[in-house]
Amino acid sequence: MKKLILLCLGLAMVRLGIAQDNSADAAVVKRVADYVVAHAAFKFTGDNNQTFNSSKEIPAGVQAKISDHLSEWHYPNGVLNVAMVDLGNYLKDGKYTNFAKQHIAFAFDNYPYFEALSKNGTKYKGFPFNQLINTKVLDDCGSMGASVIDVYNTLKRADYKAYIDKAANHISKIQERLPDGTLCRPGPYKWTLWGDDLYMSVPFLARMGKLSGDNKYFDDAIAQVKHFTHYLWDEKADLYVHYYYEDLKRQGVAHWGRANGWIMLAKVQLLNNLPANHPGRNEVIADLTQQILGVAKYQAASGLFHQVLDRTDSYTETSCTAMFVYSIARAVNEGWLDKRYITIAERGWEGLVKEKIQDDGQLKDVCIGTNTSADLSFYYNRPTALNDFHGLGPVIEAGIEIMRYHANNLPKK
Template identity: 55%
Template sequence: MKKIFTLGILIIQSIVLRAQTNDAVVRKIADQIIKESVLGFRGVDNQQFYAASKDIPANVKVKYATPYTGWHYTHGVLNMAMINLGKLLNEPKYTDFAAQHVAFGFNNQEVFKQRFKNDVKHYTYPYGEFFTMEELDDFGAMSASLIDVYQTVKKPEYKAYLEKAAKHLTEDRARLNDGTFVRAFPHKMTLWADDLYMSVPFLARMGKLTGDGKYFDDAVTQVINFNKYLWDKEREIYWHVYYSDLNRNGVAHWGRCNGWIMLATIHLLDNLPTNHSKRTEIIRLLERQILGVAKYQNADGLWHQVLDKPDSYTESSCTAMFVYGTAHAVNNGWIDKRYASIAKTGWEGLKKHKINELGQLKDICVGTGIQDNLPFYYNRPVGLNEKHGTGPLIDAGVEILRLEKMGK
């Protein structure tokens, strides 16, 4: 009886959500994130809240007060999405969200830098990523979002950070001989699909910010090379990883890594000069991917955790990414408008099955590394409004609203 009652409540909630306008749904999603966000820290043992790092006693270990505080690539994704929403709706509270998040990081990181210098791994204490830049995850997407914030908040410390990050990205990161970004762990010189997003949006924005074509050319090189190493011609989707030492791919066509590639390509095209010699090729690669992933969309409009494995669970973050990428490509005239139906069906699937009455997104795969067995991907846990999915969901909503306004 309890299960029947719960199912009935869920069905009613789904009907109520679908009856709302898309504008109302997108606002609810973003407003819920703002409601859940608290900038601050909380003691690991004493559970005390600290509004600023300067208030934390030297012997007290802390964590972020909420998952939406921090300097992780997921925060960069969310910041950029909030800015996009604020511009579309002309509502400062959404763009202010990103500006406040960035300012909090700059105002609080120095305490941790001094207190924990050479003490523990950078990812085990707040803002370790800010000053170590140990991996692309640590600074690429956040730097891209910082450029968006910098358009209206011209602080010299922001510019200095961007220059430092750009120098580190272009001069210090590990690459294959052909210039492709690779990781040092868990195997050296390993190419992860995720890293296209961790690098290209920042590179493309630096090109636009500085007018220096080297950033555009590097971004284009990454997109073309990642396609070379990761595209599965038979299945028409991407592998998650390429092992340069073995000269072969991994085992999984993971949903979200395919989403990262689509988003990175979109960000490049948004910033790449219209007369760039490789622009047409980049659009062709994007269209190829959109048509490829469309083959794996299920009857509810959703995509699976492992794209070509329909017995894996339906996963919300990759679905949101494909909705966003497809709708954005249609809205900008990069692909034919008839493919808008892919995005619309995906959005309706999210509203019906994955977004609850509060505007929270269900079934978001948590952070995921690489493994050489499919069960690893099948069994990754999921979270509610987990930070890997909220930014893409807002971006998906923004593009659906643009589709509506353009009558597509």
């Protein structure tokens, strides 16, 4: 009887330890997410220094801007919205899902005011919701479009569906492509393939396939993964380069961290939505596995990854580390990757918590938005910004998957 009591007590302590560990992870994630909720005002600031709750309050002749970057319409906001929906669903806390709903509603309730001004020929510095009104490249619609679909799944507004269809039409029929169908951009040179654009297209296409039931979106998404690997994968380094210049038939010079992160994230979000019986699924898993094994070789002793992945004299960067942590932990949690690789994600998360996430929930060492460049020093010297919104969504997603793993895998005695 005494041995039985001790055994039960030991099991209880193990479970308590896991709960405490998971609670600690949850506290970190919520710290980041709560900072976002507290600092997104969803308001406008006028050039008369007044604040307006909606566009209806803006007086004639007053130029206004969105009050803060967390309330803007830009691709990192889409990444953040998706993460907040995922966090709300995982923690069963409506505060986080409501953030994404409020963000989308703020844009759709107010953009017609600014659209009307633009049609009247008004010149407006930093025009609010410009990327919502004028869709020209994948940055304008892919990431935000994915988040609109996530919100639309629980809030069936007709204007949301109209936008989703518009984004689908742009990606499928308007956005520039190479002759083989690879999505590309007209800049900075005609034509340029950006690693970033796999994320700016594939997560939306995957969701559109699921929403519409039309396999053409899944097929295009899988084709993009193949194409981007063909053009951007560097077999010698086992990493992706940032870009490919079609006019020179030449890859870029840098194995930029976040570009590799965008690519990995895109594959994971494709698998999140791809039907289990789709014939291309195993090929995507193999491609993801190849990338994970490649990037793992470049993890620093701190668990973090560098701005230029294969250059240890470049700074350790938060957003790419979080993207790798999320993707690897997600792959293990979903059974796409063997459990022995979870330690890569765990060490990465530990590095983020220890070195990059502040007590107030803000993030350190997030590389700001980045163009392409032919010289490696450009990537070395790219500035970081405190709490730059390129890092927020990925850090939240990383924390969710680490929590999932710890909750579902009790340590052996």
